[in-house]
Amino acid sequence: MEKKNIDWGNLGFSYQKTDQRYVSNYRDGAWDEGVLTEDDQVTINECAGVLQYAQTIFEGMKAYTTEDGRIVIFRPDLNASRMADSARRLEMPVFPEERFVEAVEEVVRANAAWVPPFGSGATLYLRPYMFGANAVIGVKPADEYQFRVFATPVGPYFKGGVKPLTIRVSDFDRAAPHGTGHIKAGLNYAMSLHAIVSAHAEGYDENMYLDAATRTKVEETGGANFLFVAKDGTVVTPKSNSILPSITRRSLMYVAKEYLGLPCEEREVTLAEVSDFAECGLCGTAAVISPVGKIVDHGKEICMPAGMEQMGPVTQKLYDTLTGIQMGRIEAPEGWLHEVK
Numbered sequence: 604m605e606k607k608n609i610d611w612g613n614l615g616f617s618y619q620k621t622d623q624r625y626v627s628n629y630r631d632g633a634w635d636e637g638v639l640t641e642d643d644q645v646t647i648n649e650c651a652g653v654l655q656y657a658q659t660i661f662e663g664m665k666a667y668t669t670e671d672g673r674i675v676i677f678r679p680d681l682n683a684s685r686m687a688d689s690a691r692r693l694e695m696p697v698f699p700e701e702r703f704v705e706a707v708e709e710v711v712r713a714n715a716a717w718v719p720p721f722g723s724g725a726t727l728y729l730r731p732y733m734f735g736a737n738a739v740i741g742v743k744p745a746d747e748y749q750f751r752v753f754a755t756p757v758g759p760y761f762k763g764g765v766k767p768l769t770i771r772v773s774d775f776d777r778a779a780p781h782g783t784g785h786i787k788a789g790l791n792y793a794m795s796l797h798a799i800v801s802a803h804a805e806g807y808d809e810n811m812y813l814d815a816a817t818r819t820k821v822e823e824t825g826g827a828n829f830l831f832v833a834k835d836g837t838v839v840t841p842k843s844n845s846i847l848p849s850i851t852r853r854s855l856m857y858v859a860k861e862y863l864g865l866p867c868e869e870r871e872v873t874l875a876e877v878s879d880f881a882e883c884g885l886c887g888t889a890a891v892i893s894p895v896g897k898i899v900d901h902g903k904e905i906c907m908p909a910g911m912e913q914m915g916p917v918t919q920k921l922y923d924t925l926t927g928i929q930m931g932r933i934e935a936p937e938g939w940l941h942e943v944k
């Protein structure tokens with residue numbers, strides 16, 4: 604199969620229309636069989652539940668070419684079950700988990716020419732999502748839903764080298780206790796836009812959100828979980844019911860423990876103890892880990908020892924091991940690489 608003529612290494616992170624996307628509709632209490640379509644437009648009623656009351660959830664994952672030429676998706680079963688959790692929390696019907704995996708596979712297969720070649724650093728980003736599609740004016744869940752999956756090629760995250768981030772402690776909250784911070788819903792992003800725009804305007808790359816109840820504990824950023832390395836080499840990640848359970852973070856913790864033999868802790872992390880850590884990184888599908896070089900808490904700077912030029916040594920090892928597993932250079936745990944044939 605002939606690949607698209609794209610300068611893969613210079614792609615950014617933006618939407619580009621690809622050949623086929625998957626659509627399935629939920630009506631009268633059941634999902635239809637679903638189809639691939641070339642049509643990238645969605646037509647819905649002006650009063651659709653998603654437009655009025657933001658009833659929408661999504662997932663993000665990637666397909667890519669391994670060193671030995673296989674096209675794989677990284678742990679799509681976890682995206683399927685996380686989306687099912689998101690659906691239940693927003694009173695939406697679950698798109699069956701096996702069908703979710705089949706749908707993303709179908710989209711990858713139909714857009715195989717868009718899967719970047721090995722070595723380019725680029726990947727095919729997959730975006731499954733679901734929304735309330737029929738008219739809803741009184742506040743209640745929609746009766747009809749649409750599940751879609753599209754694909755768009757995205758470039759290497761660390762183009763031109765790794766640049767540790769500078770982040771600020773945010774005065775805004777991302778999620779409330781007993782709220783929706785643990786699900787992947789558009790509503791969590793809508794309310795973060797003001798915080799990220801103002802962070803950027805002040806020269807910061809990201810916001811560190813604290814727990815809304817006490818504002819003393821570290822939660823996450825707008826779209827990535829924190830991972831810290833203590834001075835004794837222990838890998839620490841914050842525990843909270845309002846953090847989105849990142850698949851990358853869960854994979855990195857497994858790698859830390861099982862591949863690198865590092866002690867690992869998932870526990871509450873206070874803002875006060877952050878200055879004691881040796882390394883800090885942000886984990887998510889896009890970057891795997893982005894190192895954080897500096898955290899600014901209302902004028903007080905916490906500078907990570909690895910500085911502003913490189914990843915810390917443990918972060919680097921975690922990054923190299925997980926990306927090695929993803930690319931097929933290091934043996935993957937059972938089920939992590941889902942091959943698309």
Ligand SMILES: *Cc1c(COP(=O)(O)O)cnc(C)c1O
Pocket residue numbers: 663787823824825826827828847848849850851852886887888889
């Ligand atoms: C998607 C997301 C992440 C990262 O999750 P991955 O599964 O690793 O991509 C982290 N935090 C939030 C709020 C997210 O929406």
